[in-house]
Amino acid sequence: MVEKDDWRLRGQEENLFKKKLYLRTWKQVKEDWDHDHCDFCWDKFSEYPEDMHEGYTTEDNYSWICPKCVEDFKDMFQWIFEDKKD
Ligand SMILES: [Zn+2]
Numbered sequence: 893m894v895e896k897d898d899w900r901l902r903g904q905e906e907n908l909f910k911k912k913l914y915l916r917t918w919k920q921v922k923e924d925w926d927h928d929h930c931d932f933c934w935d936k937f938s939e940y941p942e943d944m945h946e947g948y949t950t951e952d953n954y955s956w957i958c959p960k961c962v963e964d965f966k967d968m969f970q971w972i973f974e975d976k977k978d
Contacts, residue, residue, distance in 0.1 A: 894964045900932035905969065908955060912972045913948040918956065932961035948973075 894900075908931065918937040920926055927938035935958050936943040948957045948971075962971070 894968065896968075898964075900961065900965075904931055904955075908950070908957075908969055908971075910970045910972070911950055911955075912974050913957070913962065914951060914974050915946065916949050916953070917946050918944070921953075928956045930958040930961055931955045932957060932965060 918928065918939065920939050927936050927940075927943065929936055930944075930947065937945065937947055937956050937958075939945070944958055947959060948962045949955060957965075
């Protein structure tokens with residue numbers, strides 16, 4: 893269980909409260925955009941071997957959240973998990 897003053901929280905509920913999340917593999921779609929960060933802990937997603945490859949994202953692929961943070965914050969944010977991968 894996480895507290896409301898967890899260091900990873902900085903107003904994400906404005907965009908992410910009760911959102912649908914999709915488990916996806918991060919893919920580079922734009923030439924000049926080679927990574928994203930977890931919206932909570934700031935860990936990196938990319939196609940590089942040293943970064944994370946799979947995580948939870950909103951339908952538009954705008955926000956990415958790592959599995960650890962999803963586990964920690966799913967009750968607070970009441971996410972809806974969609975099975976469909978892509
Ligand atoms: Zn995270």
